[in-house]
Amino acid sequence: MSASGDRRRASLASRGMQFAFVVILVGVWYLGTTYGGISPILLPNPVAVYHELMDVLATGEYVSDLRITLMELVTAFSISSTVGVTLGYLISRSQYSIRVFEPLFAGMYSVPVILFLPLYILFFGLGPASKIALGVTTSFFPIILNTIAGFGYVDRIFVLSARSMGASEFQLFRWVLLPAALPIILTGLRIGFTVALLSILGSETIASLAGLGHRIVQLGEGMDTARMFAYIAFVVVIALILNMAVSTLEARAKRP
């Protein structure tokens, strides 16, 4: 049929456009740095970046920084998820407390949480604690808001039905509230994880002694731009992998 043939041709054309876009970009980059006389400190040669990246991977230089960043991430997320879900559940138990607390938490969204970073640095110093503190603060809000939404807006008919069959409070929670709320809570957890990662990388960039964000800054200040690019690429890929992993977990847990 010509309709599907048209469609195939159209998507082929756009694929071609994307491919051309990337090729041209990389091509200009390569040509500009190889023949264009751009200072390697400003813009390193892609080949050099590639070599640096291979070196970083081969020597395992990234391990210590990666370990620190991941530790900060896992700690921050564990804290914010346990506190957020528990507190969110407790708040969701009455419509009144939802109406009191939900706007409070939602209002915090207009404040850029990054502003708390200098405070945490003052309080905790330049070590991992301040990064964890910021990670917790950033991820807490989407988690608790989604938990409140998930538990608080369970269709009343399910609760009524379970109660009429004699369900105890615990049975109600375990077999009705929790499965009903789970999809929304999982989304909140995924969002929380993503923003925790971003804020931890951010705080490592701004003020830190270790971690992946810090490493990038350090290389930049040392004018080792090629290696810096390599680390940037590395961090972007790590972030991509982590986000995909979390999204897959979320999708899998949501399947009935």
Place this chain on the structure above:
Amino acid sequence: MTMEPGTVPAPPNRTAWQRIKKWFLARPWAARLVVILMLFIAWEIAARFFVDKIFLSPPSIVFTSLHTVFETNGVPRALEISASEILVAFLMSVAIGLIVGLGVGLNRFSHRSFMPIILLLYGTPQITILPLFILYFGIGPASKIAFGVSHGIFPIIVTIVAGVQNIKPILITSAKSMGASRWHIFRWVIFPHMIPSFFAGMRLGMTGVLLGVLLAELYVSTAGIGYFTSLFTQSFNPTKLLGLISVLAAMAIGLNEIVRRAELHYSRWRMN
């Protein structure tokens, strides 16, 4: 039990406590104020009695000493600079976002080709390339504006594209059937339809710009507010630091609120 037909017995009389409780029950905002008040009290007590003075300052001192923050040499100028960085970055983001958003959204081919690239860029952690921005744009306002724009354009582009794409085809068909030209269709069908999304995008864009500018300021700053947050942090002056942060937070909330109100105002037809 006999009763007058047509009546339902009245409830028993209330005690004072029950009346207070009922008053609060009808007004969640009052309870919220109480919660906020209690948080401030907790902050006050913690700062006065439990935490060393170099780490935390109680709100009573922070807010009565706000004027010292403004009197610190260079702070008002720094606030001006940062505010202008935010404004310029926001305006640029809107302009760029509008052009790119319309360009990608209106044309089926460019939508299919470039949208995946845009979404990919939107999803990458831009914080990793902050040092590059500084490298390219220097340590002055230019890098802050650039980083702000870099964060602000993506939500604007994405929401404008969505707003344009989401038009019910029947609206365009009916306009065409009445003889509308391409310009007419854009001006009178697509454009008004897109406005609520545009404002929603601007709201998200403002959040992004704030984030970008603040991140860049905190990273490196010679005369902007980042310089002073650094100064107050390193000199262990929690009073001034908390004061400055409160001012900045108020500014951010104010800006967000302005954009949010604008969005609500222009989205009235979408209310259902």
Place this chain on the structure above:
Amino acid sequence: MNDIAVKVRNVSHQFGEQGESLHVRALLDTSLDIARGELLCLIGPSGCGKSTLLNVIGGLLEPTTGTVHVGNTQVKGPLPQQVAYVFQENALFPWSTVIENVKLGMMFQGVARTEREPRARKSLTAVGLADFADHYPGQLSGGMRQRAALARALSLETEIILMDEPFGALDEQTRMVLGEDLSALLSQTGKTIIFVTHSLGEAVFLADRVAVFSARPGTIKEIIAVEEPHPRKPAFMTSEKFTLLRNQLYSLLHDEIRKAVMQSTASERAAASGRGTGKGAPS
């Protein structure tokens, strides 16, 4: 005598307080005796309090005044051992399969684990859903979902089943089939069923007695007896007796329905003007 399954005495119920914007007098001094093994229909215009009465009988709502006795116990809360509920809206848990839903109900009630599976299978077969035990509610049609809800209620082996417009969301044809099946089931199990409905035909076809409600504040206007043995045959629907009874119901209800419609447009007008001046009913 043990013939009376449920005793309702002088039940009145209001929502909210006098003077509040949300004040509704739903039920007014209602009394009723429901015999063991009968199917009693509650019918009336919208807002007349029939669902409220059902919730009061089932212990899901505490009435402002009056008492309800199930057997010798006064109703003060849900009685899962004696009363099972079938709601109009789908109360099947969408995250569990049909048979899991049925077993969950039994778990809530306190049935021993080993008994749940066989009882579930039995009740699913009784409603004709044996082959769909492992489906999710989302995969079933509306009629099948209500059968599953009925199976869940049956598996609880309670003496009384309360049904709140269970077929309300279904199309005419499905309702007809389900009605016939329900009647057949009733004759086999001898349960006491209290059934709320809007449909005149459904009330006459299913009920042993029909209690007709007045408009809000609701009270029982009259009780009509339908003397026809269960299981009711399709032929009953076209009989002269059926038509007579149906007409009788119609004449009783017509004025009340009109009254109820007036009430609802009046309250909507009041709410709309309240919205304009900034006063609204608290949600």
